[in-house]
Structures are given as structure tokens and as C-alpha cells.
Amino acid sequence: MHDSGKGISRNEKPASSRVNWNDARAFLAVARLGTLSGAASTLGVGVATLARRIERLETTMKVPLFVRQQSGYRLTAEGEALVPRAEALEAAGNAFASGVEDGSSMRGRVGLATAENLATRLILPALQTFRERYPGLAIDLVTDISTANLHRRDADLAIRMVKPERGNVSFRRLGTLGYGLYASADYLARRGAESEADGFDDDAFITWNERQAHLPAAQWVARILQGRVPALTTTSLHTQVVAASAGLGLAVLPHLIARDTGLVCLDADLGVEQDIYLVIQTDLSRAPRVRALADFLGELVIDHRERLEAPGH
CATH class of the missing domain: 3.40.190.10 (Periplasmic binding protein-like II)
Structure with missing residues (x-):
């Protein structure tokens, strides 16, 4: 009995289940860039060639790897799972080709x-x-x-x-x-030696709002205030630096952020390190x-x- 012509003839070998490296490269490029045009440009191939490689890989893997949308290509769950394996192939290919990682x-x-x-x-x-x-x-x-x-x-x-x-x-x-307690020179001049000797009882504090109350810096200020209301709460470090520089009060700030701002560090070791x-x-x-x-x-x-x-x- 002869084959009907559909499917695979006895003289033909079935399609290989092995992944073609060019197809894996095409897959990674589209996964990373999200569009055929961007990936094709990166790989130096035509869009039609790239599309064929993606389709061939999906046929080999027997699962859809991308959802085609007007905005571009989005990975399916199966595609997400394939990314690490494709990147392992990429790493092996790079190592084989050069022996040494070439950043360029x-x-x-x-x-x-x-x-x-x-x-x-x-x-x-x-x-x-x-x-x-x-x-x-x-x-x-x-x-x-x-x-x-x-x-x-x-x-x-x-x-x-x-x-x-x-x-x-x-x-x-x-x-x-590391964090420290910072203030402007103007605030410290108004604060005076008497306030410094009395601790922080009369000081104004700049701190985080309630949504960031869990942060170590916010918790340190809360312990010092002991129920007193802070002078200002904010939702960003940048605004705290600006507020402290304007003389609105004391602020607990990362040394990395406070340095070169002109603020004075009153205490460099608050135990608020992260x-x-x-x-x-x-x-x-x-x-x-x-x-x-x-x-x-x-x-x-x-x-x-x-x-x-x-x-x-």
C-alpha cells in the first residue's frame, strides 16, 4: 500500500525534534525586543526570515511561544519557560565561538x-x-x-x-x-546650644508618611518623637533633602544622598543601616x-x- 501523499513518505525523514540554533537566536531576540522588526534589525536578517524561524521553532516545540498582538509579540507561559533554556544555548554558543566572553x-x-x-x-x-x-x-x-x-x-x-x-x-x-541625622546650617543656628543639650524635645522632624512607616528611618524618627507630630511627612527622599535644606527640620537620610548637599550631619551612626x-x-x-x-x-x-x-x- 502506498502513502496517499499526505504526511511523511517512507523515503522522507521526519522533521528533527532538535532546536536549530538560528531559531533559538530568533526566539531570544523577539522575546527581548518584543517586535519582529526590532529583532530582525538586531540579528541582521529580514522580517520574513525571522517570522519563519519563529514558526519553525513553534512547530518543533509543538507549543505557541508568542501571542501576536498589534503592539508586538508577547511571550506565552510556554515561551517564558523556554527563555532560560535558550539563554543557556546562547551562553554555550558564545563560549564555543570565542572561548572568551567578548563584550562588544x-x-x-x-x-x-x-x-x-x-x-x-x-x-x-x-x-x-x-x-x-x-x-x-x-x-x-x-x-x-x-x-x-x-x-x-x-x-x-x-x-x-x-x-x-x-x-x-x-x-x-x-x-x-548607612544613614545619619541631617539638618541645614540655618536650622542648626536657630536651634541653638540649649536645644541641643535638651535632646530632640523641641526639634522639628521631616519623615516618611504613613505608607512608608515601616522603613527603618521612619521608625527611628517615630521612636524619638514618642507620639509628637512631625513637622513634615513626604513620600520621597528627594523632597526630604529639599525640606531639610530649606531649614524645615531634622531628617534621617542616607549618607549617599546627603553628601554634597551642604547639609550637616549631627549623628553618623543611628543604627538605621540597610x-x-x-x-x-x-x-x-x-x-x-x-x-x-x-x-x-x-x-x-x-x-x-x-x-x-x-x-x-
Whole structure:
């Protein structure tokens, strides 16, 4: 009996179940950039070629990897699960091709979540050095870390002041963010020696509002006030620095933020230190693009430990 012509003939080999490396590269590029045009430009291929590679990979994997939308391509749950495996292939391919990691040839995007103060005062001023080392890597910076979630892939890695207690993440402690009690010279002149001798009974304090009452700095001020109402509450460190500089009262601020503002440090050791952690989604911890940024940030924090831990002189 002969085959009807449909399906696979006896003289043909079935399609390979092995993933073609070019298809895996296409998948990673679309997953990272979210559009066929952007991924095609990054890989130096045509949009039609890229689309065929994605379709071929989906056929090989026997699952849909993307949801096609007008705005671009969004990973399915199956696609999300495939990303770490594809990145492992990428790492192996890079190692095989060069034997040594070549920063100039690395491509892709890396999502970083961190606090606004660390981003503006520490990371962004140093980021050009990273860009020169890895010109093909783009950084997606998220500073609203209260809503950023590594498990939702809002970011690939994070620099946090809270130790992770759960989830499939890897982390290590990098250093300490030190805090001190700060005020303007004008406020201290009005405060006088008599108020200083009496402690903080007559002092005005600038602190966090109720939503941030759990923060160590806010808790320190609450212990000092013992039920008294603070002069001003805010929702950001920037506004606290401006308020303290305007002479509105005393504020508990990170040394990193307060240095070079002209504020005077009354007490450099309040016991309000916060540990700084590098947190990476475990499945991505060996991905070259993520590892490159993680190593850079780790070195950056360690190199600036004095700025982070102590007041300026």
C-alpha cells in the first residue's frame, strides 16, 4: 500500500525534534525586543526570515511561544519557560565561538530594578562605563521597585535593600547603605546650644508618611518623637533633602544622598543601616547579558562602599 501523499513518505525523514540554533537566536531576540522588526534589525536578517524561524521553532516545540498582538509579540507561559533554556544555548554558543566572553559582541536587553536613590546617585553616573564595555546591551531601568517583580519578568535582576525571603531567586549581600541625622546650617543656628543639650524635645522632624512607616528611618524618627507630630511627612527622599535644606527640620537620610548637599550631619551612626542585596532570577543567573550587568553592579557597590556607608568629609 502506498502513502496517499499526505504526511511523511517512507523515503522522507521526519522533521528533527532538535532546536536549530538560528531559531533559538530568533526566539531570544523577539522575546527581548518584543517586535519582529526590532529583532530582525538586531540579528541582521529580514522580517520574513525571522517570522519563519519563529514558526519553525513553534512547530518543533509543538507549543505557541508568542501571542501576536498589534503592539508586538508577547511571550506565552510556554515561551517564558523556554527563555532560560535558550539563554543557556546562547551562553554555550558564545563560549564555543570565542572561548572568551567578548563584550562588544553581546546583544540584548537587561531589566534592572532598583531604588531611585541608588539609580541616580550611584548607578547612572557609572553606566557609561558599562555601555562602553557592552555596547550591544540595552538597560531597562525600573525605579518603582515596590511594584517590580522578578517572577513576572518586570526585571531580570535587582539591587534591593530587603533580603529576599521566598521565590526562585539567587542573591548575595554587596554592602551597606548607612544613614545619619541631617539638618541645614540655618536650622542648626536657630536651634541653638540649649536645644541641643535638651535632646530632640523641641526639634522639628521631616519623615516618611504613613505608607512608608515601616522603613527603618521612619521608625527611628517615630521612636524619638514618642507620639509628637512631625513637622513634615513626604513620600520621597528627594523632597526630604529639599525640606531639610530649606531649614524645615531634622531628617534621617542616607549618607549617599546627603553628601554634597551642604547639609550637616549631627549623628553618623543611628543604627538605621540597610543591607544592599544583588538579586537575580535563578533561571537567568548564568545568562551572559544578565551576568555582565550583575558583575558590573557588584563591583560598583563594593568600590563605593565608603560613599554608601559613611558621611562625606
